[in-house]
Amino acid sequence: MTFLNPALLLIALTAGISMYAWSNRELMEKWIFSPYQVSQRGEWYRFLTSGFLHADFVHLAFNLFAFYSFSPAVLSEFVGTYGLNTGIACFLLLYIGGIIVSDIPTYFRHRHDPAYRSLGASGGVSSVLFASILFYPVAPDGGGIIIFPLPISIQPFVFGFLYLGYSYYQGRRRGDNINHDAHFYGALFGAILGLVLVPQSGLAFLQQVRVYLGNLL
Numbered sequence: 001m002t003f004l005n006p007a008l009l010l011i012a013l014t015a016g017i018s019m020y021a022w023s024n025r026e027l028m029e030k031w032i033f034s035p036y037q038v039s040q041r042g043e044w045y046r047f048l049t050s051g052f053l054h055a056d057f058v059h060l061a062f063n064l065f066a067f068y069s070f071s072p073a074v075l076s077e078f079v080g081t082y083g084l085n086t087g088i089a090c091f092l093l094l095y096i097g098g099i100i101v102s103d104i105p106t107y108f109r110h111r112h113d114p115a116y117r118s119l120g121a122s123g124g125v126s127s128v129l130f131a132s133i134l135f136y137p138v139a140p141d142g143g144g145i146i147i148f149p150l151p152i153s154i155q156p157f158v159f160g161f162l163y164l165g166y167s168y169y170q171g172r173r174r175g176d177n178i179n180h181d182a183h184f185y186g187a188l189f190g191a192i193l194g195l196v197l198v199p200q201s202g203l204a205f206l207q208q209v210r211v212y213l214g215n216l217l
Helices: 008-024 024-031 037-043 046-052 057-082 084-103 104-110 122-135 156-173 182-197 202-217
Strands: none
Touching: 008 024, 008 046, 008 057, 008 084, 024 046, 024 057, 024 202, 037 046, 037 104, 046 084, 046 122, 057 084, 057 122, 057 182, 084 182, 122 156, 122 182, 156 182, 156 202, 182 202
């Protein structure tokens, strides 16, 4: 990119706010996503601010690395389709919208639970990831998405289906402290918004997958 990359600005902003909040408990409590506080006090800003907070360095690094890895392809697609300014606006809508929209189901599920908290940019990151999968479902030259820590990679469209299934299943189980619903609904938002903003990507997705599967048979 020859222009100022908004993804890098978001990464710097998220890293700075997250690290500052680790030493400022008041800010962490004020910005973290609490459906109960949103419901009782109307603190709707938490839908957005919680996306700039992370639990620890590993949580922060994992989200920002994933965002950094997939954002160039998505940003290039939007800029190529709409031009620089509108393309950047579409990219910001995808990421910020993913953070907000992905927490809506969590809000309705936990709005009467004063103990529930969640944080992180996973909804926005999932939105960018799945827009990337929509635009580029098949990796060239036999590449793909690496399944860490396993030394294997799979095609993006295969990863997408597995990711959605896993996130949906874990979200229903509620067996850990991860907000899998944010991953699931952030991913859906990214795929749907990508399809709305770049309608031709739907047919291109099907064609690429069909050719790939045909070559396997």
